[in-house]
Amino acid sequence: MSDVNQPEQPTVDLATVSAELRQVIEFDEVPEAMHYMVTSIHEVSEEAVREAWEELPNSAQNVLDNFEQFHALISVSQAFAGINVMEEFPTLKLPEGMTDEEKEEYRAQLLDQVLHNCVKDMVKQIKKARRDPILKRDFTDVFAK
Secondary structure: OOOOOOOOOOOOOHHHOOHHHHHHHHHOOOOHHHHHHHHHHHHHHHHHHHHHHHHOOHHHHOOOOOHHHHHHHHHHHHHHHHHHHHHHHHHOOOOOOOOHHHHHHHHHHHHHHHHHHHHHHHHHHHHHHOOOHHHHHHHHHOOOO
């Protein structure tokens, strides 16, 4: 039985997303129910992800072929992290007197922090991959034809 309060998400045709994002979605076997979330994150996060990419040393950028691959990896990572936060949120012990508005604000801040941490973690991992052939292969295998 479906929840009548949940709006139905649009279906995403993977042929309409970037080749890099499609490769990560397919490689990670992202469930179809998450495709809209992944593509939405991908659209809104580009500016922040590009800033992180541009701050990387060239040697770290060279682990991947281009920014689009980096952006796609982060978008999928953020989607999975976001789902985990939303699933755990109901179990959090919040202060008794919190209003619904305060709970929503807290939830938004928590989600924002988790998404920000995904970018920081990916930056750290790609820097490590410069000197770690196994980690580098983990990055490049996603985009191997």
